[in-house]
Amino acid sequence: xxxxxxxxxxxxxxxxxxxxxxxxxxxxxxxxxxxxxxxxxxxxxxxxxxxxxxxxxxxxxxxxxxxxxxxxxxxxxxxxxxxxxxxxxxxxxxxxxxxxxxxxxxxxxxxxxxxxxxxxxxxxxxxxxxxxxxxxxxxxxxxxxxxxxxxxxxxxxxxxxxxxxxxxxxxxxxxxxxxxxxxxxxxxxxxxxxxxxxxxxxxxxxxxxxxxxxxxxxxxxxxxxxxxxxxxxxxxxxxxxxxxxxxxxxxxxxxxxxxxxxxxxxxxxxxxxxxxxxxxxxxxxxxxxxxxxxxxxxxxxxxxxxxxxxxxxxxxxxxxxxxxxxxxxxxxxxxxxxxxx
Amino acid sequence: xxxxxxxxxxxxxxxxxxxxxxxxxxxxxxxxxxxxxxxxxxxxxxxxxxxxxxxxxxxxxxxxxxxxxxxxxxxxxxxxxxxxxxxxxxxxxxxxxxxxxxxxxxxxxxxxxxxxxxxxxxxxxxxxxxxxxxxxxxxxxxxxxxxxxxxxxxxxxxxxxxxxxxxxxxxxxxxxxxxxxxxxxxxxxxxxxxxxxxxxxxxxxxxxxxxxxxxxxxxxxxxxxxxxxxxxxxxxxxxxxxxxxxxxxxxxxxxxxxxxxxxxxxxxxxxxxxxxxxxxxxxxxxxxxxxxxxxxxxxxxxxxxxxxxxxxxxxxxxxxxxxxxxxxxxxxxxxxxxxxxxxxxxxxxxxxxxxxxxxxxxxx
Numbered sequence: 001x002x003x004x005x006x007x008x009x010x011x012x013x014x015x016x017x018x019x020x021x022x023x024x025x026x027x028x029x030x031x032x033x034x035x036x037x038x039x040x041x042x043x044x045x046x047x048x049x050x051x052x053x054x055x056x057x058x059x060x061x062x063x064x065x066x067x068x069x070x071x072x073x074x075x076x077x078x079x080x081x082x083x084x085x086x087x088x089x090x091x092x093x094x095x096x097x098x099x100x101x102x103x104x105x106x107x108x109x110x111x112x113x114x115x116x117x118x119x120x121x122x123x124x125x126x127x128x129x130x131x132x133x134x135x136x137x138x139x140x141x142x143x144x145x146x147x148x149x150x151x152x153x154x155x156x157x158x159x160x161x162x163x164x165x166x167x168x169x170x171x172x173x174x175x176x177x178x179x180x181x182x183x184x185x186x187x188x189x190x191x192x193x194x195x196x197x198x199x200x201x202x203x204x205x206x207x208x209x210x211x212x213x214x215x216x217x218x219x220x221x222x223x224x225x226x227x228x229x230x231x232x233x234x235x236x237x238x239x240x241x242x243x244x245x246x247x248x249x250x251x252x253x254x255x256x257x258x259x260x261x262x263x264x265x266x267x268x269x270x271x272x273x274x275x276x277x278x279x280x281x282x283x284x285x286x287x288x289x290x291x292x293x294x295x296x297x298x299x300x301x302x303x304x305x306x307x308x309x310x311x312x313x314x315x316x317x318x319x320x321x322x323x324x325x326x327x328x329x330x331x332x333x334x335x336x337x338x339x340x341x
Numbered sequence: 342x343x344x345x346x347x348x349x350x351x352x353x354x355x356x357x358x359x360x361x362x363x364x365x366x367x368x369x370x371x372x373x374x375x376x377x378x379x380x381x382x383x384x385x386x387x388x389x390x391x392x393x394x395x396x397x398x399x400x401x402x403x404x405x406x407x408x409x410x411x412x413x414x415x416x417x418x419x420x421x422x423x424x425x426x427x428x429x430x431x432x433x434x435x436x437x438x439x440x441x442x443x444x445x446x447x448x449x450x451x452x453x454x455x456x457x458x459x460x461x462x463x464x465x466x467x468x469x470x471x472x473x474x475x476x477x478x479x480x481x482x483x484x485x486x487x488x489x490x491x492x493x494x495x496x497x498x499x500x501x502x503x504x505x506x507x508x509x510x511x512x513x514x515x516x517x518x519x520x521x522x523x524x525x526x527x528x529x530x531x532x533x534x535x536x537x538x539x540x541x542x543x544x545x546x547x548x549x550x551x552x553x554x555x556x557x558x559x560x561x562x563x564x565x566x567x568x569x570x571x572x573x574x575x576x577x578x579x580x581x582x583x584x585x586x587x588x589x590x591x592x593x594x595x596x597x598x599x600x601x602x603x604x605x606x607x608x609x610x611x612x613x614x615x616x617x618x619x620x621x622x623x624x625x626x627x628x629x630x631x632x633x634x635x636x637x638x639x640x641x642x643x644x645x646x647x648x649x650x651x652x653x654x655x656x657x658x659x660x661x662x663x664x665x666x667x668x669x670x671x672x673x674x675x676x677x678x679x680x681x682x683x684x685x686x687x688x689x690x691x692x693x694x695x696x697x698x699x700x701x702x703x704x705x
C-alpha cells in the first residue's frame with residue numbers, strides 16, 4: 001500500500017466501504033435536523049409549515065444546478081461554468097421572448113437543448129483532447145458570462161410574458177392556518193430533477209458507469225465501460241441542469257440579471273461536498289446533495305431569523321462546514337486504509 | 342508533455358525546451374502589441390515621463406498588472422507541485438482588509454503604522470498559505486478542495502475584519518504610495534513585481550528548490566523515495582503563494598486607497614491560473630516557467646486594453662478571455678495537435694503522444 005502522499009488520490013478500494021459510506025450523508029442529515037430543531041427552539045415562527053417549502057422554492061435553481069454538478073463530480077470532473085450558463089439561459093429566455101418576440105413554448109425547449117449541446121461540447125473537449133476539466137469549464141465560465149453581458153448589461157424584465165406567470169402559481173396542501181403549505185409549480189421541476197437523477201444514478205447502466213469512471217477511469221476503460229459516452233454525458237447533464245436552473249430562475253424572478261449566479265458554481269460544489277460526495281469522484285449520493293443544498297438554505301434562513309448577524313457569517317460558516325466534512329472524509333478514508341492495510 | 346524530468350533536460354535540452362514553451366506566448370503578446378500600435382500609434386509602447394513618473398499606455402498596463410503578476414508567480418510554484426490555490430483572491434481581500442483597517446485604527450500618516458500594517462497583513466497571508474499547504478501536505482486533502490474552503494470563507498473573513506464597510510485610507514498616507522508612488526520615476530508596483538520575480542527566480546534557479554519543486558510535482562512518490570521532504574516543500578510553495586496574494590492585495594488597496602472585501606481581487610485566481618497556463622506551465626505539475634507566467638500576465642493585461650482600443654465594448658473582455666483559454670488549452674493538448682495535423686501526416690506512422698501516458702489520469 002502506498003503511503004498517502006501529497007496530492008495523490010487516496011487508495012480507491014478502501015474508501016467508504018460498508019456502512020461507513022453512509023456516515024457523511026448521515027452527518028449532513030443530522031446537521032440539518034439539528035439546525036431545524038435549534039431554529040424552532042430559538043426563534044418564534046420558525047415552525048411555520050411554509051418554512052421548509054420556502055427552502056425548496058428559494059433554492060430551486062441551486063438545487064437543480066447542484067444535482068448536475070453531482071454527476072460531474074462523481075465522474076471525477078468539475079464544472080466551473082454552471083453559474084455563467086445559468087445566467088446566460090435566463091438572459092436568453094428574456095431576450096428571445098421580449099426582444100425577438102418568440103413564443104415562450106419554443107424558447108424554453110431551445111434553451112434547454114442549448115444547455116445539453118454546450119455541455120456535451122465541453123465534455124467532448126475534455127475527453128477527446130484530454131483538456132483538464134478545470135480549464136475547459138473555465139473557458140465556459142468566461143464565455144457565457146461574456147455572452148450574457150453582450151446580450152444586455154442591465155436587468156431585463158420578462159414580466160409581461162404570460163408563460164412565465166405559470167411557474168409561480170401555487171398548489172395548496174391543506175389550509176395554511178392549520179399546518180398546510182403551498183408549493184409553486186416550478187418547485188416540482190426541482191423535485192422531478194432530483195428523482196430522475198436518483199433513478200439514473202442508482203438504477204441505470206449509465207449511472208453505474210459514472211461511479212466507475214469516477215472511481216478509476218483506467219479500470220473503467222479496461223472493464224469495457226463506455227468511458228467516452230459517460231464523460232460527455234455527465235457534462236451534458238450538467239449543462240442541461242444549468243440551463244434548466246436558468247429557466248427556473250426566469251420563472252422565479254421574471255427578470256434576467258447579467259450578473260446573476262456569479263459564484264454559484266462554488267455554492268453548488270460546496271453543497272455537493274457537504275452532501276457527502278467525494279470531490280475525487282466515485283463515491284456519493286445525489287440525495288446527499290439535496291441535504292447539502294438544504295443545509296446551506298437553512299443557514300441563510302437562520303441568519304435571517306437571527307436578524308443581527310451579518311450576511312458574511314453565512315460564507316464563514318459554509319467554509320467551516322466544508323472543512324469539517326472534508327476532514328471527516330479524510331478520517332473515514334484513513335481508518336478504511338488501516339482496516340485493510 | 343511536461344513529463345521531461347529535470348534530469349533529462351539538464352544541459353543543452355533545457356534552453357530549447359524553454360524556447361519552445363515561450364514561443365507561443367511571445368508570439369501572442371507580440372501580436373497584441375502590434376494590434377495596439379497599429380490602432381493607437383507608437384505612443385502605446387513608448388514610455389513617457391510626466392509628474393516625475395513613468396507613464397504611457399504600456400507602462401500603465403504593467404503597473405496595473407503587478408498584483409496579478411505577484412499572484413500568478415506564487416500560483417506557478419503551487420501548480421509546479423501538482424497543486425492549485427483557489428484561495429488567492431480571498432487572501433488578496435484579507436490582506437487588503439487587514440492593512441487598511443490597521444492603518445485606519447492608528448495614525449494614518451505615520452510611517453511606522455504603515456510598516457506594521459503591511460507586515461501584519463503579510464504575516465497573516467503567510468499563515469493562511471501555510472494552512473493551505475498543511476491541509477494538502479499533511480492531511481492529504483486534494484489541493485482544489487483544501488483551498489476551496491478559504492476561497493468561500495475568505496471573503497467573509499475579510500468582511501468581518503472591515504465590519505462590512507469599505508475602509509478608505511487618506512491620500513496623504515505613506516501607504517497609498519505603495520500603489521501610486523514612484524522611485525526614480527519607476528512606479529512602485531512595477532518595482533515590487535520585478536523584485537518578487539527576481540527573488541523567486543533566484544530562489545528556484547540558483548538553489549535546489551526549483552528542482553525539488555519540479556520533482557515533487559512530477560512524481561511525489563519517487564521524490565519521497567529519493568529522500569526529498571516533499572511535505573515541507575509543498576507547504577513552502579503554498580506559503581509563498583499566500584504571501585504573494587497578501588502583497589498583491591496591499592498593492593491593490595494602496596492603489597485604490599481602500600479595501601473592498603467583496604470585489605477586491607474578484608476572479609483574480611482564475612486570471613492567475615490562466616496566466617500560468619498561458620505561460621506554458623501545465624496544471625499537471627512538474628516543469629514550471631516563471632518567465633512564461635510573466636508573459637502570460639502581460640498578455641492578459643494587454644488583452645483587456647486591446648479590446649477597448651480596437652473599439653469593442655468592455656463586455657467583450659470575458660468573451661476574449663474565453664477564446665484565449667480555449668486556444669491555449671487546445672494548443673497544449675497533444676491529442677488536439679495530433680488530430681489537427683493528421684491530414685498532413687498520412688503515410689507516416691501516426692504518433693499518438695500521451696496515449697499510454699501514466700500522467701494522463703485526469704488531474705483536477
